[in-house]
Amino acid sequence: MHVRCRSKGTRWLRAFAVLPLLASTLAACGSDEGGGRPTLNWYNFPDDSGALQMAADRCSRASGGRYRISYNKLPRAADGQRQQMVRRLAAEDDSLDILGLDVTWAAEFAEARWIREWTGAAKRQATEGTLRVPLQTSTWKGKLYAVPYNTNTQLLWYRSDLVPTPPKTWSEMLDMARDLARQGKPHFVEIQGAQYEGLTVWFNTLINSAGGSILNPTATEPSLGPPAARAAGIMRELANSVAADPSLPNQMEDQNRLAMEAGVAAFEINYPFVYPSMRQNNPQLFKNFRWAPYPRVDADRPSRPTIGGIDLAISAYSRHPDLAFEAALCLRNRENQLTAALMGGLPPTLRALYDEPAFMKQYPFSREVLAALESASVRPITPAYQNVSIAVSHTLSPPSAIEPVSSVETIGDQIDDALRSEGVIP
Template sequence: MPRVLRFRSRWASAAAGLSVLASALAGCGGGDGAGPAVLDWYNFPDDSGALQQAADRCGQRSGGRYTIRYNKLPRGADGQRQQLVRRMAAHDAGVDILGLDVTWPAEFAEAGWIREWTGAMRERATADTLDAAVRTATWRGRLYAVPYNSNTQLLWYREDLVPTPPGTWAELLAKAKELADEGRPHLVEIQGAQYEGLTVWFNTLVTSAGGSILTPDARAPSLGAPAVTAAGVMRDLADSVAADPSLANQMEDQNRLAMESGTAAFELNYPFVYPSMKANRPDLFPRLRWAPYPAVTAGRPASVTIGGIDLAVGAYSRHPELAAEATLCLRDRDNQLTNALEGGLPPSLRGLYATPELVASYPFAADVLAALDSASVRPPTPAYQNVSIAVSHTLSPPSGIRPERDVADLRGQIQAALGSKGLIP
C-alpha cells in the first residue's frame, strides 16, 4: 500500500514535541546522533545553479535540523526514471526526495514508492498552486507529490515575417505556404521525432479537439473522432511546405536551433527559447514574438499539455517528516522565483506570475499562465510509459500517418499496454 505522510500539529503538547525532537535527533547524521540529518534529493541536472541554491537555502533555514544533498540524475528523462525505479525497487532508504517528471507520480504511487500528502500538509502543498499542476501530482484522488515547476508551449514567431500570428493550425499552414511562395523563411518547427515530444504533440491536439487518449478512469483508450482529427493535423503539417525536412528527427533543441538559424518563421516550443534567442541571435531577438498555441478548430482554444517536475517523499526515507518539510521549502516562493529567473522554468505557484521580477524576465508571463490555466495533462496511469511508446511509435514518422487506420491500431496497442499484454514496440 502507498505510504501516507502523517504530521503532528505545530501546536502539539510540549511532551509530544520533545518526543519528536528526541526521535529526530536520534536519526540525524546517518544514525550516529551527531549533526543534522542529511536528506538526499534526486532531481534533473541543473546547470544554472538554481537547484543547488535552493538546497543550500533550505538547509540554512532548517535551523540545523537537516541539510539537503542535491544528487543529479542523468540528463535524459529515460535515464532519470530508470535510476529512480531501480533505487525504489530496491527499497533504498537513501532516497528522501524524488524529482519526478509529471508523468511518473501515478506509477510510483501505485508501486508504493512515494508517500501520500494528507491533512494540513496537503493544504500547504497545494496552496496557490496551479490546478493542472496539482492534477499531475494526483493519483486516484490522492496527492502523492508537490508541483515544483510547470511548463507549457507557446507559438513563437518572427514579427518581421508575420505581423499577426495565426490562431488555428489551418491558418498556420496557410501562412507558411504564403511565405514559401514569396521565397521567405517559412518552416514550422515542432517535435516530430519518435519520443515523448511526439506524444505531447498528439495529446495537445487530441485534447484541443475535445477528446482524450484515455477514458476518465484511465482504464481504457478513448481516442475516437478527436484523435483522428489530431492525427490528421500532424499529417497535414508533415505533408506541407511548412515541414522541416528533418521533422522526423526534430526535438525541442533542434527546433530552437532552426529558429535561431533564420530558416523558420514559427516554432511550437517552451519558454527556454526566449533567453536562448536573446543570447545567441541578438540581431533576430527583437523580431521574436509569441502567441497562444494554435487551436485545432476556430473558437475552441488549444488545451496545451502541461510539463514540469513534481517532488515526492520516498516511501523508505529514514526522515519522512523532515523530507516533507524540506520539499515544501524547495518549492517555496523564493526558490521557485530563483528557478524561473536563473533556471528558466515557469513556476507552479500562481501568485508568482504577477511579480515584477518575473514579468521583467518573462514578458510572456500572462500568456504562459493562460495556457497553464487551460492546460491538459498526459494520461494519468501507472502504465504511462507504455502508452507513450505506443503513441510515438504508431505516429512516427508524421509524414506516414494514416489517421483513421493508425488511430484504430493505436486503440488496440493502448488497450494491451494498460493490461500489460503483448509486446511494446
C-alpha cells in the same frame, strides 16, 4: 552493486543494479551527521544554473540545524533518471528521501507504493496557491502523491517581420506558411516530429484541443475517437506540406530552436527557453521574435497545450519522512520557485508569482504562459504511461506516413495492451 544505508549503524551492500550506481549511492549515505543532524537526500534533474543547490542550502539553513539537504544530480535524460530511481526504490533503498519526478511518473510510483501520500497540514500547504492543472499530475486515484515544483508549457513563437499578425489556428498557420513559401521567404513550422516523448506531447495537445483525450476519465481504457483522428490528420497535413522542415522526422526541441535561430523558419512550437537563446545567439532575429498562444484546432475552442515539469515526492523508504515533507515544501516555496524561474528558466507552479514584477520583467510572455497553464492538458495519468507513450510515438512516426483512422485504431489496440500490463517497466 546497490548500497542500502541503515540508521542503526549497520551498512551493507546488496547486489542489485549496475556498478556506476555504487559511487553515487555511497556518497548519499552520510545520513546522520555525528550525533545527530540527518541528511535528507534530494534526487533531481541536473541543474546548471545553481538554483537547485541554492534552494537546498537555503532550506538547510532554515531548518535551524534539524536537517541538511543534499542535492544529488540524476542523469540528464529522463529515461536515465527514471531508471535509476526505479531500480533503487524496487530494492527499498532507504537513502532516498525527496524525489524529483517527471510529471508522468507519480501514478506509476504511487501504484508501486514507492512514494508516500501527502495528507493533513502538509497537503494543505502543498495545494494552497498552486495552479490547478499541475496538481493533476501529482494526483492518483483522488490522492495527492507529490507537490508540483515547477511546470512548463509551449507557446507559438514567430517572426513578426514575416508574419505581422500571428495565426490563431493550425489551418491559418499552414496557409501563412504556404503563402511565405510562394514568396520565397522562410516558411517552416518547427515542431517536434522525432519518435520520442515530444511526438506524444504534440498528439496529446491536439487531441485535447479538439475536445478529446487519449484515455477515459478513469484511465481504464482508450478514449481517442474522432478528436484523435482530427489530431492525427493535422499532424499528417503539416508533415506533407511545404511548412514541414525536411528534418521533421528527426527533430526535437533543440533542433527546432536551432532552425529558428538559423533563419529558415517562420514559426516554432516550443518552450520558453527559446527566448533567451534567440536573444543571445541571433540578436538581429531577436528584434522580430514574438510569441502567441498555442494554435487552436478550432477557432471557437481554446488550445490545451500539454504541460511538463517536475513534482516532488517523498520516498516510502525514507528514514525521516516528516522532515522530508517539511523540506520538500521549503524547496518549492515562493522564494525558491522565483529563483528557479529567474536563474533556471523554470515556470513556477505558484499562481502568485505570475504577478511578481521580477518574474514579469524576465518573462515578458508571462501572461501567455499563465493563460496556457490555466487551460492546459496533462499527459494520460496512468501507471502504464511509459507504454502508452511508446504506442503513440511509434505509431505516429514518421508524421508524413500517418493514416488518421488506421493509425488511431492501432494506437487504441496498443493502449489496450498497455493498460493490462502493470505499468512498471525496468
